[in-house]
Amino acid sequence: MLTKSDFAKAFARVADTMAKHKDYLVKLDQVNGDGDLGLSMDSGFGALADCAGRSDETDLGRFLMKCSQAFNEAAPSSLGTIISFGLVGMAKSLKGKETASREQLGAALDAGITLIMDRAGSKPGEKTILDSLVPAKDAFLACPGDDLKRCLEAAAKAAASGAEATRAMRSVHGRAAYYGDKSIGVLDGGAEVGRLIFESIAKAGTDI
């Protein structure tokens, strides 16, 4: 069963990855965005990890809600707000629980991603973070057995191929949409963020 400290460990791993990939994400975003992606993800996940490490809240829902606010304050960009919605969706799904099983984590991921799609009015195939998050979540839900580590690895793998697939897509959302057909051939920064999240969590899975 997962507890708050497992989430805190995973968030710390993600924050570490974002810090290491800050310049990579900035460069990627400069191709057809405004270049702040690396900065906002670095500060957002840094704040998330910080909040998670300090929090004495044991209810997973309240813990995630509090830390999603910390993330949102530190990363108020569109993608930052979208990721916050994911955390809020997970928080509502885990409200009242102090531990989470693999199934409950899967349900929380599903709730988080559904809330993102609802609020952003977006779906996979539109060259966004959803193109890595949705395949990752699907792989996690479809993963048989109780081996959390193996399921997280399957999710990370699906996130990576999902992100790679955005290269062939045309942007329809945000500033990148102004580039239209010129966005084809370029990796989506948001989808890469999704890949980095799941890859970091899979690595954190070794500790959990």
Place this chain on the structure above:
Amino acid sequence: MKKIMNKASDFARETVEGIALAHAGRVAMLNDDPQILINAQPVKEGKVGIVTGGGSGHLPVFLGYVGNGMLDGCAIGNVFASPSASKMEAMIRAVDKGSGVLLLYGNYGGDNLNFDMAAEMVDMDDIKTATVRVADDVASAPNDKRNKRRGVAGMVYAFKIAGAAAAKGHDLETVQRAAQKTCDNMRTIGFALSPCIVPEVGSPTFTIEDNIVEVGMGIHGEAGIDTAPMMTADEMADLALEKIESDLELNEGDRVSVMVNGLGATPLEEQYIVFRAIARRLQNRGIDLYMPHVGEFATSMEMAGLSVTILKLDDELAGWLRAPALTPFYTSENK
């Protein structure tokens, strides 16, 4: 740039602090936070709360309508920038009296996302919210995409009418319906003559040529539908009615409230000249005028120009519009 201020980065905060000082006892910052202004007067237990929010630079919108008979709270961002979801959340928690809170604000991307987020956050603690987004600017999208339109001066009517419904003791669903019904029956069109300056930018972010009117420009300088050579007040009135009526039918026997709203640098004299023209045209067609609103309601700092809003009333809406309201920037008594 000539602006009377201290540091540009303090512009929004010092404005709110000034308002809290000038209208002490009527409004107050929540826990001394200059990004959240709430009604400081006693509010009946069980009254549905109504809150709004948005960037600075539009006074009296948004915070000027916090007070009895209108809004319970307003979250305030920097100039032309949305306040954060956590400010909105703190405000919603502060004004909830157990009957839920209506989130009533202009339809802009940042505000929409942040208010949605705040609604999710308070939902964790079972605080009920409902949302109405004001989208009255006819110039910002065609009629079949009305939910894409921007919210401009007409939002003051929505604040007034929803506020009256809440003060009467109606439940959240009814207050939401009152606000939505107002939005469905009103349209606005703006005319800009000169640009405005965002303090932290320091120079106009767009230009308007001399002798040119931007027809349909938004209150942040968003592009309009057309540019036209400078026109007379009567011609402006004709054009305003044409644009509004291509979207909202007006017939003999209808009763309407007309708002002529100065954008910041246009004298009241000019606003009344345009109002005169619109009033005469409507009266000649047998349309009744009810509680006209002339003056500055939603501005864009030093932008010159004005907007015209028409709200079609039935007895229910007229009753709520007539109900008493008093805030630092609004009174129902002189209308």
